Amino acid sequence: MDFQPDRGGKKESAKATMRLPIAVAVDTPAASEPSISNIDTSSNNPYKAAREALDRDGFVVLSASLFPSFDLEALRAAASHITKEARSGTWPYIRTLPKQFPPWPQDPSHGIWGVQHLLHPLNTGHLVFAKSYFDKELLKYVAELIGCDEGDLTMELYNMLVRPDEDFSLRWHRDDITASATPEEELERLNKPAYHAQWNLALYDDASLVLIPGTHKRARTDSERNADPYEAHLPGQITVKLKAGEVAFYNNNILHRGVYDSKKERMTLHGSIGTTLAGEERARNVLQHGVGEWAKEWDVDGFEPEMAERAKRMRERLVELGKTSGDVGFFSKDE
Ligand SMILES: O=C(O)CCC(=O)C(=O)O
Ligand SMILES: [Fe+2]
Numbered sequence: 001m002d003f004q005p006d007r008g009g010k011k012e013s014a015k016a017t018m019r020l021p022i023a024v025a026v027d028t029p030a031a032s033e034p035s036i037s038n039i040d041t042s043s044n045n046p047y048k049a050a051r052e053a054l055d056r057d058g059f060v061v062l063s064a065s066l067f068p069s070f071d072l073e074a075l076r077a078a079a080s081h082i083t084k085e086a087r088s089g090t091w092p093y094i095r096t097l098p099k100q101f102p103p104w105p106q107d108p109s110h111g112i113w114g115v116q117h118l119l120h121p122l123n124t125g126h127l128v129f130a131k132s133y134f135d136k137e138l139l140k141y142v143a144e145l146i147g148c149d150e151g152d153l154t155m156e157l158y159n160m161l162v163r164p165d166e167d168f169s170l171r172w173h174r175d176d177i178t179a180s181a182t183p184e185e186e187l188e189r190l191n192k193p194a195y196h197a198q199w200n201l202a203l204y205d206d207a208s209l210v211l212i213p214g215t216h217k218r219a220r221t222d223s224e225r226n227a228d229p230y231e232a233h234l235p236g237q238i239t240v241k242l243k244a245g246e247v248a249f250y251n252n253n254i255l256h257r258g259v260y261d262s263k264k265e266r267m268t269l270h271g272s273i274g275t276t277l278a279g280e281e282r283a284r285n286v287l288q289h290g291v292g293e294w295a296k297e298w299d300v301d302g303f304e305p306e307m308a309e310r311a312k313r314m315r316e317r318l319v320e321l322g323k324t325s326g327d328v329g330f331f332s333k334d335e
Contacts, residue, residue: 041065047144050249054145058216058254062141064245070132072245076203078125079267083162086115093117093290095159100170101332102288111165113260118158118269120294127302132201133158133271134303134311138247142197142273145249154274154321155295155314156196156286161208161258163266169259171229175252176285176331179229183219190217190253195278196285198252201269202242208266209240209248211256224255242268252285276317283325292322 040063043049053060064070085091092106095114099105104116118129132138143150173179175198177189194216200209212224212234227234234255240248250256252272260266274282296319300308 038063039066047141050141051144051147054249054251057213059211059213059240059248059250061240061242062247062249064243064247066141067135067137067245067247069135069137070201070245071128072203074128075132075269076267078128079160079203079269081125082115082118082123083160083267086112086162091115091123093120095161097164097166097168100173100335102290102330103333111168113162113164113168113258114270115160115162116289117291117294118160119298121298121301129158129269130300130303130311131307132269134307134314136306136310139273139310141249145197146195146273146275146277147193148275148277150310151313152276152317153314154276154278154282154317155291155311156272156274156282156318157289157291158269158271159289161200161266161268161270163264164260164262167260167262169230170257172224172227172231172234172255172257174255177253178332186219190219192281193277194251194253195281196252196272196274197249198272199247199249199270200240200242201247201271202244203267203269204265205241205243206266206268207239207241208258208260208268209250209256210237210259211240211250211254212237213254215255216251216253220255230257273314274321280321280325283321284328284331286318287322287325287328288330291318295319296322 038061039046039049039053046062046066050060050062082091086094087108089108093116094104094106094108094112095116096104096108097111097113117123119126119133123129139150139153143153177186200206213236224234242248272286274286295315298315300311300315303311
């Protein structure tokens with residue numbers, strides 16, 4: 001993880017420009033800026049350290065050494081296979097350019113930036129992906145980061161973010177709070193528990209995720225609110241630089257964007273897990289991706305027994321969420 005110094009927004013309002021001395025102060029890394037957290041095996045209690053960093057900064061990077069059972073080689077092979085199918089139109093669950101949010105048309109002719117539903121039983125590599133999604137060690141972090149028992153964990157999403165064929169970026173956003181939300185509306189959601197753990201597991205080095213630490217706990221400033229949606233440099237932003245095998249957990253309502261380089265291989269597993277404590281708070285964010293449709297038919301054939309048990313229970317909680325929440329619609333259907 002490197003600090004990426006801010007160069008100031010070009011679209012600041014007159015009001016924001018008047019506060020220039022403060023904006024200049026942000027240019028020099030200040031003591032109040034969150035430290036970049038990279039947790040590894042040298043931590044006495046890496047679970048607690050990860051939770052503290054996530055609560056404080058809204059994201060945390062965990063070293064590959066904390067997940068010895070991840071098989072990068074097998075994951076890369078399965079990832080390449082499904083990506084090839086996705087680009088050729090054989091795998092219908094894709095994120096297509098230039099759309100940012102679901103639903104995505106199933107036509108890959110303008111290129112893709114994501115492959116959806118890695119755990120779908122029709123994906124020939126689904127067991128390889130399941131091994132990483134239901135990994136015992138990963139789930140221990142997930143429960144600690146959410147602040148719930150492992151018995152409360154709910155299966156959500158396992159997708160993959162891939163290199164687009166042309167440079168492409170996502171606008172600044174929070175995953176489940178609209179850009180038009182008032183500061184009060186932003187705070188109403190941000191003051192509640194996150195109720196999920198979302199992560200990026202990089203299979204190749206990845207520097208695509210850009211975020212502003214601390215924005216998971218506060219409303220946007222005037223300059224963030226008034227900035228161009230694709231503003232390249234907002235005060236305090238950092239680029240999350242992951243080496244292959246590293247995992248970044250982040251609160252998906254942190255202010256963030258994706259900036260994608262078509263010349264650089266990207267295969268980053270993008271997962272989320274929820275909790276029964278959330279009630280229906282997560283329903284739209286998860287079910288809008290269509291996971292409910294196949295998860296209810298899914299069995300855990302081929303899983304080793306202990307993992308099958310965990311997976312079955314987590315799957316049941318997802319199916320239950322689908323039943324109780326009914327039609328959830330989409331977060332931002334046309335964007
Ligand atoms: O590319 C990334 O890591 C971020 C993706 C993202 O923000 C999203 O899918 O909402
Ligand atoms: Fe996002």
